[in-house]
Amino acid sequence: MEIPVQNLLKRLTRTAAATALTLAATLPLSAQVSLTGAGATFPAPIYQKWFGAYQSIGNVQINYQPIGSGGGIKNVTEGTVDFGASDAALTDDQLAAYKAANKHDLLLFPTVLGPRYRPTTCRA
Numbered sequence: 001m002e003i004p005v006q007n008l009l010k011r012l013t014r015t016a017a018a019t020a021l022t023l024a025a026t027l028p029l030s031a032q033v034s035l036t037g038a039g040a041t042f043p044a045p046i047y048q049k050w051f052g053a054y055q056s057i058g059n060v061q062i063n064y065q066p067i068g069s070g071g072g073i074k075n076v077t078e079g080t081v082d083f084g085a086s087d088a089a090l091t092d093d094q095l096a097a098y099k100a101a102n103k104h105d106l107l108l109f110p111t112v113l114g115p116r117y118r119p120t121t122c123r124a
Contacts (some may be wrong), residue, residue, distance in 0.1 A: 019096065029058065038065040039072020039085030043112035047085070085111065 037047075044066035051062040064085075067075075072084035077098050089108055090098070098106045 033059060034061045034063070035082045036063045036065075037072075037083040037085065038067050038075045038081050040069045040087050042087060042114060043065040043085055046112055058109055 003025035010062040026087060044064065047064050051064060054060060055062060069086040069088060072086050073082075077090075077094065079102070082108070090106065095106060095108075
């Protein structure tokens with residue numbers, strides 16, 4: 001004999017599944033997703049290549065503005081873009097401030113590597 005709570009859980013599960021299927025059926029299959037990003041200028045050429053290739057196979061429009069690392073950090077922390085790029089990682093204080101303001105962490109991961117060089121001075 002089943003316990004009444006188990007019957008209730010089964011009904012709730014069926015109702016949730018039916019609701020999810022109904023919602024999924026009402027969304028257009030061709031719905032386009034739009035992402036906006038800003039930040040470092042160094043990775044911009046490879047980003048444009050990657051985003052162009054990705055857009056050609058999916059319904060995603062990606063707009064990236066190479067405004068500099070500081071601008072990318074500012075725009076991400078202010079929430080005016082979906083993603084940002086920076087030559088340097090955010091500090092622990094910046095990450096803590098973001099989490100306090102937004103109630104979730106900011107995900108950081110490397111995307112592009114490049115040479116690090118030291119300018120040289122020519123002697124006459």
